[in-house]
Amino acid sequence: MEIHNYMEDIVKEALNSMLEGTEIKNICKCQKCQYDIMAWALNRLPPKYFVSDKGRLYTKLQEVEVQFRADVIKELTNAITLISLKPQH
Ligand SMILES: [Zn+2]
Incomplete structure (x- = not known):
């Protein structure tokens, strides 16, 4: 048993499908930027912990x-708009 924040899974999945989509261009898709985007969004979304x-x-x-x-x-x-304007690397 463990406790898990489901919001993380949803954010990760949604980000992957957004980055694969054709509507988002000109954005760095490196691991660092993806984590920055996820962290930014997760800080503004309610955590959803379940056992x-x-x-x-x-x-x-x-x-x-x-x-x-x-x-x-x-x-x-x-988050994508912000990070793509100012990548942290
Ligand atoms: Zn990057």
Whole structure:
């Protein structure tokens, strides 16, 4: 058993699909920038901690995703704009 912040998984997944999308160009996609983007967004999103129980992990992730996806996309879009203007390296 462990405690896990599902918001991290959702942010990571949403960022990956946004970076793969064609609408985002001219942004550095290195590990450092991806982590900077995730950290920025996660600091502005509510943490969603659950005790993880392997069988139910996927269901829980989907529930949280449905509730927060719009907020996650909004914060990631802000983060990407900021980080791409000023990469921290
Ligand atoms: Zn970079």
